[in-house]
Amino acid sequence: MENNTNNRLSITPTTIVVAAVYLLVSVVGINWFTTFVPVVFPPQASAEARSVDELFHVLLIIGGIIFFLIQGMLLISVVAFRARRGDQSEGSSSHGNMILEVVWTIIPALVVIFLSVISFNVWSQNTEPKISVNLVDGTPVSINVTGARYAWTHTYETNRTTPEGAPIVINSGNRLHTYIGQNVDLTLRTTDVIHSYWVPAMRVKQDLLPGDLTRGGRPTELRFTPIRIEGETYPAAYPIVCAELCGDGHGLMTGAVVVYEDETQFLEQFYEPAIHAILNPPADPVLRGELVIQEYICNSCHILEPFDDWVGRTGPALDGVADRAADRVPGQSAEEYLVTSVWNASAFVVPGYSDQMANFGPAEMDNYNMSPEELYSIVAYLCTVGEQSDCDNENSTTVIPAAIKTVFGFDVDITFGMDQDESADGETDSEDDGEMSASETSEAASE
Amino acid sequence: MATIAVPLGGQQERQAIEAVRRPALSEYLRWSVDHKIIGVQYGVTALLFFLIGGAMAMAIRLELLTPNLDVMVSGAAYNSMFTMHGTIMIFLFIIPMWAAYGNYVVPLQLGAKDMAFPWLNAFAYWLIPPAGVVMLLGYFVSPAEAGWTSYPPLSTLFSGDGQTLWALGAHLLGLSSIFGSINFIVTILNMRPPEMTLWRMPLLCWAVLATSIIAVMATPFLAGALTLLLLDRMTGTTFFDASGGGDVLLWQNIFWFYSHPAVYIMVLPGMGVLSEVLSIHSRKPVFGYRMVGLSSMAIAIVGFTVWAHHMFTSLQPELRIPFMITSMIIAVPTGIKMFSWLGTIWGGKIHFTSAMLFALGFMSMFVIGGITGVMLAALPFDIHVHDTYFVVSHFHFVLFGGSVFAIYAALYHWFPKVTGRMMNERLGVIHFLFTYFGFLITFFPMHIVGMLGMPRRVAVFDPAFTDMNRLISFAAFVLGFSTFIVFYNIIHSYFRGQIAGANPWRALTLEWATTSPPPVTNFEDDPIPYEDPYGYGTEAASAYLDAVDQAFDGRRPASPGGH
Incomplete structure (x- = not known):
């Protein structure tokens, strides 16, 4: 059957x-x-x-x-x-x-x-290679992306110059600013391990490969062209994610692509104000410090209340840091402690955290190369973070430079080179400008 | 029924139905050169590591219930968790588990008395426990946390001593794999009975042969890469350090030249198991036997040309296209297998044994892994989902939906031969249902999470993906629970299972033409294989099977000619 x-x-x-x-x-x-x-x-x-x-x-x-x-x-x-219950027969012999x-x-x-x-x-x-890339005001600018554990840094080498003729470099931290229709062409470099620059909304991804940093690293390239999305309000932000395991804080290494509606909006809301801020940096060290601290990768490991893109948790929160600065290390004033913590973080590790932070001093890691003037402004700003600061904020213009002199032996030009010299001073943290910054530092020190 | 010569070899000693004579437990705890003892040693060791690796998977899913870091003490602890999960599952579970089945079954299927090199066989096994211990010792220093792929410079300049132990452990496991594979190749090519030509060989042997050829050719590359890594870590060389003239892509190229073929090392034996189980439990010959055997070889060869698709986002752009094409081509031999298996069960008499359920489960899950594999080969789409949960999903469909389902099918299929007792079928069905649905609901949504923008290997993620990750985690816990069912079944059946007899599945391959478990020399005399290992559905085959029953169990043959 x-x-x-x-x-x-x-x-x-x-x-x-x-x-x-x-x-x-x-x-x-x-x-x-x-x-x-x-x-x-x-x-x-x-x-x-x-x-x-x-x-x-x-x-x-x-x-x-x-x-x-x-x-x-x-x-x-x-x-x-299916074999019916009790059916012991064989299937076909095909x-x-x-x-x-x-x-x-x-x-x-x-x-x-x-x-x-x-x-x-x-x-x-x-x-397909595009003819006109990164056009701003009709001329191309280069956009560099640096990946470092665990933050993205975007810098724009603009076609403008300072009155002295030095090209102006905008550092926009973990944000890439672009506009609809701009052919974006990024040059990516890493300072440590492999990272992968992924913008899910753009469907593009490229690994950043470690190279010999003394010869400009091993740049890779990423291209895309933003288009309009119906019903979107501009400027619109889309996440940037690190897609290649880079260590402890890999999941925190994020950023955003900010897309403006057109070039006019891009120029009005991002480009011109950024250049203006570089050409006219605030003379007040606290205001200046607030800008400078955002250009470094502090946000990848710390959180700090006013900044919404500070997401890191691998380092202690900086909220209220001035309130406890004097209590950390016996014998160190609040200013000395803060100065030490930025340039030589290993000197004191907050209990519960590990010694992971890079040393930002000029002699320590040439990737960062923070000038004494930048350190001065950052510490001046941090001294205002808190309820009842331990710092002597009345005399910050003398106490902080004295602390830098005591701890590291550097002199600080508290006028930031007066009103004409080194006006792009706050923008010298990208690698390409490393040497320039170092020479400025030595000039400042020799004065 | 005409008189048919039943080529069974000499008369075997009759086995009393009640008593199952098994080796003493102490035999398994010491050095033995008996391939059956070694097979069980491999299997039990692998299953223990499966438990450890599985527990780590549960910890990973527990962490991912929320978008913040809350279960693990640090991101690094999470990283070490998935690093060890991947390493253990690949090197200490799946690969040794196939060595277990290969060791136990292949010599029996060939009618051989042991493997070609019994001492080497034991040595290959005894490398595994120390290697596993060396890797786990990393937890006493600072465990490896660079992922199972261990890309430098993260694994060289930025990792602790656990990474060195990881590399040493992987080195030992590679050595074990090479020794085992040489043994399989020599055994399969030389120890067949004269009647068994290559084209009459069971398909598990074909698959193990193909797998062993891959392992012998590819594993030395892993050894080379690991040696360079160890030198960089311990002696200050700069093979992978750009500041000293090294190149990080060097590691990626050599590592994937081994590790992509390693995917086939992990899945080809499972495909061999499928061919056995589907044919036997649907009482029908394997459809297109030659093509199934040849496609194993085709996969083995083409598998060596696709490695750089793992590097689509780091490779020089102009080199990406050739690897896209080879990666697509490998879908063709895989498709041949899939269609041949469908042809095998089509027109059969399918018995829904636990082994068969898992084999059918393999087919329905592996096809998803195959389709997403072709999608991932499509370069522009891969660029978007590279290193995301889409990839995590894809390789779990291949390695869990494929390899692990096949490992389960093989367990239910050969457990009676190894222990002399049947596994509990009711528990087997429950196990299957928990595994199948737990697996599907765990891994299918990962495709979507990945496409939406969640990278892999993160403990902290965009809160937008929380709901999906909750669902995935809860399904994963169900999947984790299913493991206890099968472990209970193994222990229960070992002591209480129904007596199996020599050939409970009425199968034609030679491992069933001896007692369960087989005597030390496997067969009393040189056995003569049936002319066609999958020749079901003919009177001659039925007569042969009846004769086997009668010879070993004194069971009355089924009425002539089936029903």
């Missing part, structure tokens, strides 16, 4: 119902799958994102067909060919079918060739 039917599918009502239901489920299923394409992606904020999503759409349809085909065959098999085997070798081969071709097309379209 069973033997007669066991090598072909018997057409029973069950089989028909299963097949019909299945067909319905597959058609509805594949349609349903594809409606999810926009839902499972972040906003489609770049031209690259558009073509990647289209490619995924094709992959999903083909994958969906294969998925439903195989699961369907499986389902039909287990229903139609060993194969040459034609079928050739077919299911050739068709998948054709499918993957097709997929290779369309993927190649999308790839070459997305990576």
Whole structure:
């Protein structure tokens, strides 16, 4: 009885119902799958994102067909060919079918060739070199991204110069500023381990590779072009994420791409104010310190109340730091403690934390190369962070330079080079400017 | 029924149905050159490490219940947790587990009395426990925390001493793998009975042969990479340090030249198991036997040309396209296997044993891993999801939905041969349901989380992904719970299981033509294999199976010609 039917599918009502239901489920299923394409992606904020999503759409349809085909065959098999209770008979003795085997070798081969071709097309379209990149005011600027555990730093080498002729470099911390239609071309470098610069909304990602820093590292390149999203209010911010394991604070290494509606908005809200601030730095050390401290990567390990992008938890919170600065190390004044903590953090490690912080002093790590003037302004600012500061804020212009002189032996030019010299002083932390900053430091020290 | 010569070899000693004669427990705790003892040693060791690695997975999911760091003491502790989870599952669970099945089953399937080099076989096993201990000793210094891929310079200039222990442990495990594989190749090529040509060999042997060839060719590259890493860490060389003229991509290239083929080392034996289990439990020959065997070889060869797709975001852009194409091509031999298995069960008599359920589960889960594999090969899409939860999901579909499901199928299938007792089928079905749905709900949503923007290897993540991660974690706990069911089943069945007899599944391959467990020399005389290892559905095959039953268990043969 069973033997007669066991090598072909018997057409029973069950089989028909299963097949019909299945067909319905597959058609509805594949349609349903594809409606999810926009839902499972972040906003489609770049031209690259558009073509990647289209490619995924094709992959999903083909994958969906294969998925439903195989699961369907499986389902039909287990229903139609299940052994009834007590059935000890054997299945068919068929060993194969040459034609079928050739077919299911050739068709998948054709499918993957097709997929290779369309993927190649999308790839070459997305990576095609663009003629005009990073255009601001009609001329290109270079945008450098530096990854350091655990923060991103973006610097713009602008086409403007200071009155002395030095090019102005804008440091925008962990934010990349761009506008709709700008062909962004980033140069990425890392100062320590491998990081990966990922902007999910742009569908682009590139690893930062450690190179010989004395020869400018091993720059890699990332390109994309922001596009308009309907219903978005500009400027809009999209997350930047580190996608390659870089250590303890890997998950905290984030940033944002700020997209402006057009070049005018970009110039008005970001570019011009930033240049203005560089050309006219506040003479007040506290105000200046508030700007300078944001240009370093302090935010990757610390939190500090007024700044919403300070996310780090690997170091102690800086909120109220001035209130306890005098109590940390016996014999050190609040100013001396703060000065030491920035340039030589290993000297005192707050209980409960590990000795991880880089030394920012000029002689210590040339990656950071903080000038004594910057240190002075940062400490002046930190001395105001708290309820009843331990610092002598009345006399900060003498006490802090004295502390720097005591601890590290550097003299500080508290006028920041008066009103004409070294006006770009606060912008000298990118590697390229390292040497310039060092020479400025020695000039300042020799005065 | 015509008289059919049943080529069984000499008369075997009859086994009393009640008594199962098993080696004493002490045999397993000391040096032994018996491949069956070594097989069990491998298996038990691997399962213990599976428990440790699984516990680490649970700790990882516990941490990911919230977007903040709250369970672990630091990000570094979390990093070491997934580093050790990955390393243990790959090097100390899946690879040794296949060595367990290979050791126990392959010589039996070949009708051999032991492996070709019994002493080397024991040596390869005894490298594993010390290697595992060396790796875990890292917890007494500062555990490895650079991921199982250990990319320099994170693993060289920025890691503690646990990283050195990690590399030493991996070195020993690689050595063990090379010794074991040489042994398998020599055994399979030389110790078959004269009647068994390569094309009459069971497909598990084909898969183990392909796997061993990959392991022998690829593992020395891992050894080389690890040696350079150790030199950089301990003697101040700068192979991977750019400031001394080294190159971080050097590690990535050599490491993946081993570690991509290693994926096939982990999944090809599982594909061999599938061919066995699907054919036997649906009472039908393997569909397209030659193509299934050849596709193992094709996967082994093409598998060596795809490594750099792991480096799509770091490789020079102009080199990415060739690796995209090779990575896509490998879908073709994999597809052949998948369709051949469908052809195998189509028209069969499917018995829903626990082994069969896991084999069917493998097919339905592995196909998802295969589809996402092709998606990941598509370079522009990969750039977006590279190093995200999409990838985590993909390789768990391949290595859990694939390898681990096959390990479970093999466990239910060969446990009776090893212990002489059946595993509890009711518990097996419960285990399957918990595993299947726990697995699916754990890993499928990870695709979506990854595409939405969650990178892998983070303890702190965007709070927008909290709900999805909660769901994933709860499903993961269900999946974790399912492990206890199978461990209980193993222990329970070892003592209380139904007596299996020689050939409980009525299978044609030679391991079933001897007692369960087999005597020390496996067979009393040289056994003669049945002409076709999967020739089910013919009268000759039924007669052969009846004769096996009668020879070993004195069981009355089933009525002639089936029913």
